[in-house]
Amino acid sequence: xxxxxxxxxxxxxxxxxxxxxxxxxxxxxxxxxxxxxxxxxxxxxxxxxxxxxxxxxxxxxxxxxxxxxxxxxxxxxxxxxxxxxxxxxxxxxxxxxxxxxxxxxxxxxxxxxxxxxxxxxxxxxxxxxxxxxx
Amino acid sequence: xxxxxxxxxxxxxxxxxxxxxxxxxxxxxxxxxxxxxxxxxxxxxxxxxxxxxxxxxxxxxxxxxxxxxxxxxxxxxxxxxxxxxxxxxxxxxxxxxxxxxxxxxxxxxxxxxxxxxxxxxxxxxxxxxxxxxx
DNA sequence: TGAAAGTTAACGAAAAGTGTTTAAGTCCCG
DNA sequence: CGGGACTTAAACACTTTTCGTTAACTTTCA
Numbered sequence: 001x002x003x004x005x006x007x008x009x010x011x012x013x014x015x016x017x018x019x020x021x022x023x024x025x026x027x028x029x030x031x032x033x034x035x036x037x038x039x040x041x042x043x044x045x046x047x048x049x050x051x052x053x054x055x056x057x058x059x060x061x062x063x064x065x066x067x068x069x070x071x072x073x074x075x076x077x078x079x080x081x082x083x084x085x086x087x088x089x090x091x092x093x094x095x096x097x098x099x100x101x102x103x104x105x106x107x108x109x110x111x112x113x114x115x116x117x118x119x120x121x122x123x124x125x126x127x128x129x130x131x132x133x134x
Numbered sequence: 135x136x137x138x139x140x141x142x143x144x145x146x147x148x149x150x151x152x153x154x155x156x157x158x159x160x161x162x163x164x165x166x167x168x169x170x171x172x173x174x175x176x177x178x179x180x181x182x183x184x185x186x187x188x189x190x191x192x193x194x195x196x197x198x199x200x201x202x203x204x205x206x207x208x209x210x211x212x213x214x215x216x217x218x219x220x221x222x223x224x225x226x227x228x229x230x231x232x233x234x235x236x237x238x239x240x241x242x243x244x245x246x247x248x249x250x251x252x253x254x255x256x257x258x259x260x261x262x263x264x265x266x267x268x
Numbered sequence: 269t270g271a272a273a274g275t276t277a278a279c280g281a282a283a284a285g286t287g288t289t290t291a292a293g294t295c296c297c298g
Numbered sequence: 299c300g301g302g303a304c305t306t307a308a309a310c311a312c313t314t315t316t317c318g319t320t321a322a323c324t325t326t327c328a
Contacts, residue, residue, distance in 0.1 A: 003184070003187060004184050004185075004187035004188035004190070004191055005139070005184050005185065005187075005188040006188055006191060007285095007286070007287090009286085009287070010286095011191065014195060015195065018195055018196060022302085022303065022304090023303070023304065024302080024303070024304095032287085032288070032289090033288080033289070033290085034303080034304080035288090035289080035290080035291090035304090035305080035306085036287070036288060036289075037304095038303095038304065038305060038306085039286090039287080039288085039305090039306090040286085040287075042305085042306095043285085043286075043287095047188060048188060048189070048192060050137070050138050050139050050185070051138075051139065051184075051185040051186075051188035051189050052185075052189065053137060053138035053139075054138035054139040054140055054181065054182060054185035055182070055185055055186065055189070056138070057138055057140060057145065058182060059244070061148060061149070061152050062152070062244075128243055130243055141315095141316070141317090143316080143317070144316090156272080156273060156274085157273070157274065157275095158272080158273070158274090166317080166318070166319090167318080167319070167320085168273080168274075169274090169275080169276085169318090169319080169320080169321090170317065170318055170319080171274095172273095172274065172275060172276085173275090173276090173316090173317080173318090174316085174317075174318095176275085177315080177316070177317095269328105270327105270328100271326100271327095271328095272325100272326085272327095272328105273324100273325080273326075273327105274323100274324080274325070274326090275322105275323075275324070275325090276321105276322085276323070276324090277320105277321090277322085277323095278319105278320095278321100279318100279319085279320095280317105280318085280319090281316100281317095281318090282315105282316085282317085282318105283314100283315080283316070283317095284313105284314080284315070284316085285312100285313080285314070285315085286311100286312080286313075286314090287310100287311095287312090287313105288309100288310080288311090288312105289308105289309090289310085290307100290308090290309095291306100291307090291308095292305100292306080292307085293304100293305075293306065293307095294303105294304080294305070294306090295302105295303085295304080295305095296301105296302090296303085296304100297300105297301095297302090297303105298299105298300095298301100
């Protein structure tokens with residue numbers, strides 16, 4: 001039984017950072033270079049990103065594939081597509097038009113350029129109407 | 135830019151498992167021993183555990199542990215419990231009864247079945263009265 | 269009880285992650 | 299411009315994780 005993803009070193013740096021210390025100050029405290037503090041902090045953030053992604057995967061496990069939004073689709077057409085597909089399988093989506101777009105932007109910002117979807121987006125849905133974008 | 139914590143192999147096994155296949159059946163499909171499938175599945179679960187713990191740490195970075203809502207609690211009793219605990223440490227929760235329940239449902243929908251909490255939920259609170267559910 | 273499902277332990281090889289250093293780089297502000 | 303804060307890349311020693319095998323063990327249940 002081990003701890004979380006973060007090493008002692010990484011948690012140490014994050015805690016000091018939260019207190020508002022600069023990388024140089026932290027470097028002095030823990031006796032290393034500021035470059036090292038930077039890489040430690042960076043890998044901590046990377047680990048946090050991976051932890052989030054891991055749980056997202058877990059959610060998609062009990063979600064079913066709903067549809068795929070093709071690259072090039074206008075962002076404002078996405079909700080209609082999703083509502084339509086969800087209706088076909090008798091699931092009520094738990095988001096309205098606006099919050100659906102926000103949720104998509106939030107979780108796949110790199111796939112949304114201006115008003116257009118610039119990557120294929122796979123849409124998953126749970127029985128409860130929760131959405132995930134792959 | 136890598137993916138989550140889980141390896142391809144681990145996700146593969148979890149997906150088949152979700153479909154209800156036995157370890158032996160999966161072993162046949164991916165051409166290995168059932169013992170190996172067992173260890174892959176086990177380490178996948180371990181990784182998921184660590185991912186959760188990592189995010190818990192993130193919350194505790196600027197929040198303190200308030201209390202734990204035990205599985206089985208009626209959803210409508212949750213606010214009273216939280217308000218009570220927060221009062222003990224002189225923090226005013228920034229949500230009213232209704233929005234607190236909504237917030238919980240939003241962030242831990244899979245832990246709320248109908249009117250009942252079906253998993254233990256760890257509650258964190260910041261000095262500002264913001265809540266997190268672990 | 270017997271068979272199928274699942275778990276565990278010990279071990280090895282390959283792969284991935286971590287902390288470090290050094291040296292060069294960007295970015296922003298006064 | 300100069301300096302402080304931060305980022306990046308390459309290389310290194312080191313540790314941990316992963317996938318795999320074999321063989322024995324426990325659990326479940328018809």
